[in-house]
Amino acid sequence: MSNKLQRQKLSLPTGHDKLLLHSCCAPCSGEVMETLIESGIDFSIFFYNPNIHPVKEYEIRKEENIRFAQKHNIPFIDCDYDTDNWFERAKGMENEPEKGIRCTMCFDMRFERTALYAAENGFSLISSSLGISRWKNMQQINDCGHRSASHYEGIRYWDYNWRKHGGAVRMLEISKKEEFYQQEYCGCVYSLRDTNRWRKSQGRDRIKLGVKFYSNAMDDEQ
Numbered sequence: 001m002s003n004k005l006q007r008q009k010l011s012l013p014t015g016h017d018k019l020l021l022h023s024c025c026a027p028c029s030g031e032v033m034e035t036l037i038e039s040g041i042d043f044s045i046f047f048y049n050p051n052i053h054p055v056k057e058y059e060i061r062k063e064e065n066i067r068f069a070q071k072h073n074i075p076f077i078d079c080d081y082d083t084d085n086w087f088e089r090a091k092g093m094e095n096e097p098e099k100g101i102r103c104t105m106c107f108d109m110r111f112e113r114t115a116l117y118a119a120e121n122g123f124s125l126i127s128s129s130l131g132i133s134r135w136k137n138m139q140q141i142n143d144c145g146h147r148s149a150s151h152y153e154g155i156r157y158w159d160y161n162w163r164k165h166g167g168a169v170r171m172l173e174i175s176k177k178e179e180f181y182q183q184e185y186c187g188c189v190y191s192l193r194d195t196n197r198w199r200k201s202q203g204r205d206r207i208k209l210g211v212k213f214y215s216n217a218m219d220d221e222q
């Protein structure tokens, strides 16, 4: 395997001894978690994603993440599902495209809560699995992470690029090995609406929640 694709042993930035990792879902955090475990890094998972709609989808994504955390004995902090707060902040942004200002709001909100929890619970470093997905704008995510951390004295956002050194490839491999639930839209009700609209324009069926899982059989389908 080329060096570019080899998993690197990581160290936390100087001055930090543990990490609070915001997780958006099991497929995105699987590779991040395995890298941290192999590197011997002390970390906890922080699950705060009130953007996910409907609650059925939220529960499935969360349970998949809990299952994987328990398998590796990683502490899992199950934060609120305060959807009222999310919808309040999203007002007027209902028709914004993905990667636009609604997503900035959505990342800000999740990072702000992560930074608050870190400040109140003895963590000095936060990061997130959000940036590993190639569907996301990493610069947008990192800007939100840094902004949220800057509100708290002594809290830093770690902008490590989890896609590097084959991370994006292993993310898919782990998802298949673990047979994680495969979500088919980003998360909020507007992304569900827009994905369904796009699918309709392509002559495809609407998304069915809770039915699609990664598997090695996917290799045969491709």
Ligand code: SF4
Pocket: 051, 052, 098, 099, 102, 103, 104, 106, 107, 186, 187, 188, 189, 190, 191
């Ligand atoms: S598309 Fe995704 S990141 Fe953007 S607002 Fe919706 S859930 Fe949040």
